[in-house]
Amino acid sequence: MKNIFITILLVVFCSFNAQNFKAYQFYDKKGKEIKTEKLVKELTDYDVVFFGENHNSSINHWLQLKVTEALFAQKNGQLILGAEMFERDNQSQLNQYLSGKFDAKTLKDSARLWNNFTTDYKPLVDFAKDKKLNFIATNIPRKYASQTAKEGLESLNNLSEKEKTYIAQLPIKVTLDTPGYPEMKKMMGDHAEEMKVMNFISAQAIKDATMAESILKNLQAGKMFIHYNGNYHSKEFGGIYWYIKQKNPNVKMTVISVFESENPELKVPEKDYIPTDFNLIIPSDMTKTY
DSSP: OHHHHHHHHHHHHHHHHTOOOOSOEEEETTSOBOOHHHHHHHHTTOSEEEEEEOTTBHHHHHHHHHHHHHHHHHTTTOEEEEEEEEEGGGHHHHHHHHTTSSOHHHHHHHSOOOTTIIIIIHHHHHHHHHHTOOEEEEEOOHHHHHHHHHHOGGGGGGSOHHHHTTSOOSSOOOOTTSTTHHHHHHHTOTTSOHHHHHHHHHHHHHHHHHHHHHHHHHOOTTOEEEEEEEGGGTGGGOHHHHHHHHHOTTSOEEEEEEEEEOOTTOOOOSSSOOOOSEEEEEETTSOBOO
């Protein structure tokens, strides 16, 4: 009886240990699993790396930091960092923090930081500070994107010359040929007014074009630019990626896209999965930061 009881305990214990609780899995564009070591090695061949994210995913942000640390080692420190979460007119405040002239509270009080800055983006900024790397505030000030959504792209022509330095050079091309933009139009429904639809898409476009211009202006020969952005801004090689291609098709870029899965093995999703070069699959029930 004792032996049977022990056997049952062993079976239960082994069964429990056999559970595979995956936190993430990377895949290449062909749907083949790729280890992080190989991922980092392959990323070193590119001038620009877009690391897409779900803004509230804790594992997504942790991987951004770990991959950046690994690339720093692989590239002998030849990195430039940049992010959607910082707006061009806050570059001075960000620089002051990076140089040690501002502490975290002063930065928070003087710049428009996202609510999840401390948990999700400060570790990346602190890494840049510690390693003396440039960190570029790439995005358009949000008030100009909001203005575009309400009044249209043409309204930006009325900005002052100083204000125009915070946005992409006008005019910018807005087309539904850009991957992701037709999806935005579809989201608004068939009965939405055409002008409102195009203003909404133009607001996305001015963000993407501004971030693209920011990256191009700050690229340096021999250095890799890592850009952190919401997945939508680079999914399907659209958004920022597309705008850079229009300006300089010779820039060698790659995209890490992110997808959520309910499959405990984190297999490639069967639905709504359009892969880019590298694809991060994370659990749909992973801890959220907000």
